[in-house]
Amino acid sequence: MAENEVKQIISQLEAIKPAQLSQAPQLLSRGKLALLHLNALVPTAQTQTPHLLLACHLLEQGALVSIRLGDTDAFTRYFQQLQPFYSLPPERLGNQVPARTGNQSKVTGLYLLLLLSGGDYAGFHTVLEGLETTRGKEQIEQDQFIQYPVRLEQALMEGSYDKVWSETDKKRVPSEEFEKFSEILINTIRSEIASCSERAYPSLPISNAKNLLFLDSEGAVIQFAQARGWIAKDGRIYFPQQEEELAAAERDVMSSTGVVIENTLGYARKLETIV
Template sequence: MANDLRTVVSELHNALSRNQFEAISELLSRGKRALLLQNALIPTPSTPAELIALAREVLELGALASIRQTDAPTFTRYYQQLQPFYDLERDSTNNAGAAAFQNSQRSKITGLYLLLLLSMGDSTSFHTVLEGLVEEASLKGKSVEDDPFIKYPVELERNLMEGSYDKVWRETNSERVPSEEFALFSNVLVGTIRSEIADCSEKAYPSLPISNAKNLLFLESEGAVIEFAQQRGWVLRDGRIYFPVEPESAARSEKDILVASGTIIENAIGYARELETIV
């Protein structure tokens, strides 16, 4: 049975490297059935170290495959299934136990989960997970930011709390993104931020030049701005975007609009001070 699992793990690695998701799905089913027959889907201290390592690796590869498919619910389930394995890893104090976790991707999977929570706006769960990591690291005389997989979402969250959306955008487009999987969730996070900025812009401005909206929304081209505007139902005319006017906002004076605009830009979009006057 262990030989079968080793074969499944090897084939999973190959299929994942080629993004062969149909093959991955079949291999994961085979692997989980084999683990179920050996009562290894939930490990115990008495579970053989080799079986723990194989079981953990099957679930980790499943988690990474779900991210490649941007399937957040499935990734979350794999993350939860992995926690008993990671609990054993954290509590392992002898060499025999530690051998089962030599190739663990715990920090990568955990960092990805933190990034997912950020993209969902779940600050409470983010800090709950992070507090446990901080406590564990401190007991070892380390910092969570010593680990690049954990440091990345922590820095993004810090920038979000400061309203430094420009820093978030630069980080998600830099070479410091830890892996391909992080880049996928980073794109989701930037999309969430872009929607929030769009919501604020609708309330703050009667209209914006398309050229300035490109910078404001972190889009690559004016063509991308036009596509985004059409998706939100904005009116495009004479090189400007005109936002829908709600009855209650129509009565606001120009002074009110300018004050609201200044507040949003200063507090939420720090980089906008570098732009031209856009109202």
């Protein structure tokens, strides 16, 4: 009974449409409860092989649905729940590796992209090194879901933001779930470029800012500028923070100059007294 229920829920999740995504968490809760009855929510020595495969499949669907819902915390929990299953030896699963790993690469690649979008480079390399150890470097290099975040990480390390931008094109993204994190990553990079621009320039032409920030139109630049408190006028973007820092620096210089002048005049008066 519980086994059939899990199979039915998996089928519903695989066929779920965007308008029905709100129903997914309830379906997943039912599925995990059924797995508990099968002693399969966490793999044990007593768990039957078919039930292990069902559990892995359901949890993978939970991870993918969480991405589509934009719930990265839930996705992370599902990824962690899947690790004991991914660590099982093939013989424990009746050597049905393809059945077990149908979505393993996709889920793992998504987790790598999540780490990358959050700037967790140490965590990224820890997971990647673990994959190379367990699956072999050659197999990883042929895995499109793993290589996608690897290419992005390499481009980020080189500072080649144009490469990052081209990789996030829909034609190059390996699946729709990856688009979610790609958007987060681009927004993170855009914020970093904006922060550097604020410190480096007092102002920029809007046309230059459009290319620099990988925005689609000058109108998008103006919206982005307003959100950051920049000033857009006369075809340029002005950075108030930079202007304030320049004004403060000028005040410091003027203040220092005044002190120097005052001291110089004082020395002159003393010199006249001595003479």
